[in-house]
Amino acid sequence: MLAIQGLKCIYDTGARGWAIELVLSGEGEDAVRRFDVDGPDDAEMLIEAFEDSTSSAFDPATGEIVFAYEYADFGVEDEDEDDEDAEDEEAEDEASEDGSDEDEEKGKK
Numbered sequence: 001m002l003a004i005q006g007l008k009c010i011y012d013t014g015a016r017g018w019a020i021e022l023v024l025s026g027e028g029e030d031a032v033r034r035f036d037v038d039g040p041d042d043a044e045m046l047i048e049a050f051e052d053s054t055s056s057a058f059d060p061a062t063g064e065i066v067f068a069y070e071y072a073d074f075g076v077e078d079e080d081e082d083d084e085d086a087e088d089e090e091a092e093d094e095a096s097e098d099g100s101d102e103d104e105e106k107g108k109k
Contacts, residue, residue, distance in 0.1 A: 001057040002026040004065070007050050009043040010034070020046050022065070024058055033058065 002024040010019045018039050024031045037043050046065075050056055053067035 001059050001066070002031065004050065004056040004058055005030075007047050009040070009047060011040075018043055022058055 003026050004022050005025050006023040008021040008023070010021055011017075012019060018037045019034050020037055020043055022033045022035070024033060037046070049067045052069065054070045055068045057066050057068075058064070059066065
């Protein structure tokens with residue numbers, strides 16, 4: 001597998017077609033590979049996948065481009081934040097129900 005260092009979107013005016021060029025490095029050498037794509041939408045999709053990935057590689061044996069993604073597990077923290085938000089909302093609701101907010105506002109005027 002060769003690490004992908006960058007992507008380039010190319011429109012070949014002679015062939016009137018779209019292509020993606022991969023800038024590859026690994027195994028002691030740098031290389032550039034060009035692949036035809038169906039159009040600018042496909043090129044944009046590949047570039048976005050590259051930009052969003054945490055790592056990307058090209059396998060010369062299979063011709064596959066692999067984009068890898070890592071996602072952090074924020075489930076525990078999100079639950080805590082949701083609980084705090086819910087408590088804040090409940091406190092606001094209770095305050096508005098008993099009119100204490102209105103009394104405070106009148107006292108300030």
